[in-house]
Amino acid sequence: MIVYGGTTATGSLNGECWSLDLSSMVWTRMTTISTPPARTAHIAAYDPFHDRMIVQGGALQNTSPVGEAWALNLAGSPLWTSLPAGPPVSLHSAVLDHARGRLVLYGSSTATFDHLWWYPVRSDSAYGVIPSAGSVPAPSYAHIAVQDAENDRMMVYGGLVGLLVSTLDHATSTWQQLGGVTQWPAYSMGPFVHDAPRNRIAIQLPGGLWSVALRETTEIQRVDSLGLECDAGRYWAAYDPSTDRMVIAGGGATHVNDMSEHGVARAWSRSLGSAENWTELDAGPSPLSRFAPAHAFDPGSRTMLVTSGVSHVFRGYCSAHHPRFDYAPMYHDTWRLSLADPPQWSAVGGGLGN
Numbered sequence: 001m002i003v004y005g006g007t008t009a010t011g012s013l014n015g016e017c018w019s020l021d022l023s024s025m026v027w028t029r030m031t032t033i034s035t036p037p038a039r040t041a042h043i044a045a046y047d048p049f050h051d052r053m054i055v056q057g058g059a060l061q062n063t064s065p066v067g068e069a070w071a072l073n074l075a076g077s078p079l080w081t082s083l084p085a086g087p088p089v090s091l092h093s094a095v096l097d098h099a100r101g102r103l104v105l106y107g108s109s110t111a112t113f114d115h116l117w118w119y120p121v122r123s124d125s126a127y128g129v130i131p132s133a134g135s136v137p138a139p140s141y142a143h144i145a146v147q148d149a150e151n152d153r154m155m156v157y158g159g160l161v162g163l164l165v166s167t168l169d170h171a172t173s174t175w176q177q178l179g180g181v182t183q184w185p186a187y188s189m190g191p192f193v194h195d196a197p198r199n200r201i202a203i204q205l206p207g208g209l210w211s212v213a214l215r216e217t218t219e220i221q222r223v224d225s226l227g228l229e230c231d232a233g234r235y236w237a238a239y240d241p242s243t244d245r246m247v248i249a250g251g252g253a254t255h256v257n258d259m260s261e262h263g264v265a266r267a268w269s270r271s272l273g274s275a276e277n278w279t280e281l282d283a284g285p286s287p288l289s290r291f292a293p294a295h296a297f298d299p300g301s302r303t304m305l306v307t308s309g310v311s312h313v314f315r316g317y318c319s320a321h322h323p324r325f326d327y328a329p330m331y332h333d334t335w336r337l338s339l340a341d342p343p344q345w346s347a348v349g350g351g352l353g354n
Contacts, residue, residue: 093145191237
């Protein structure tokens with residue numbers, strides 16, 4: 001796993017590149033040849049055609065969003081090279097449309113750039129705008145976008161403007177708002193997983209488990225009302241295929257109003273094949289609670305990895321739907337949650353710098 005950029009504990013930007021060996025669980029700072037300007041709120045994507053990592057957009061220190069792009073060679077010498085610049089965007093998303101050899105970029109914290117862009121990763125030529133039709137969603141940022149290769153589309157979920165779930169058909173460039181919604185909690189985001197056996201996305205929202213069916217006709221429906229009061233920023237989810245269970249970790253309190261910067265993360269699991277309630281895992285000493293860490297799941301070792309994030313304290317709502325947080329220092333530690341019997345949290349050595 002490779003991590004680039006971000007913000008340090010002192011508030012300055014970080015231009016370092018780190019790799020985590022998934023066998024030894026040791027972080028190593030990569031010694032790269034040339035280095036792009038440090039940035040945050042950018043996208044990073046793997047280019048399988050050239051075995052490289054592409055970084056685009058984001059914000060430099062004390063600047064508005066930028067459009068510059070860079071590639072880090074992962075085959076041989078780790079050399080950074082400059083690529084053609086794209087739209088000046090940040091907090092956007094990117095998916096790899098492998099069939100067409102392109103990156104599809106969507107959204108930005110700058111409302112001017114609410115349309116779609118594509119970048120030809122095979123040729124490294126100029127960006128293009130994708131004219132879209134259908135039920136075009138409202139401009140969004142800090143959302144989640146995934147590539148649904150089987151159905152040749154991009155799925156976009158959440159964000160900080162109340163976006164629910166939309167799909168973009170790559171062949172026709174047509175947006176679709178997903179149908180079948182009943183009593184979907186407004187302005188909600190929650191931890192989610194890809195439930196492959198049932199061909200759906202399972203999302204835990206306040207009041208129950210919801211399902212986004214990945215069929216030609218996509219529907220959203222409530223699965224059950226067995227709920228954890230959790231949101232996407234403070235809770236992280238993984239699907240464990242060996243036991244057909246969804247695992248959620250994070251929080252530190254039972255509700256966002258009780259959040260304090262000194263809480264510790266908790267963990268729960270439940271079966272996705274039955275209406276089984278959530279069971280809290282007794283996994284020993286756990287990491288401090290945090291907001292927006294990076295996380296991943298290794299199905300081979302049945303391990304959830306959690307790294308970085310910020311300490312935060314809930315201070316009420318700045319508008320009808322958007323919570324306001326006071327941000328405290330950033331974390332640069334890494335933890336893993338083993339789902340073996342018994343489950344166990346443990347700290348990973350190496351660190352992500354300062």
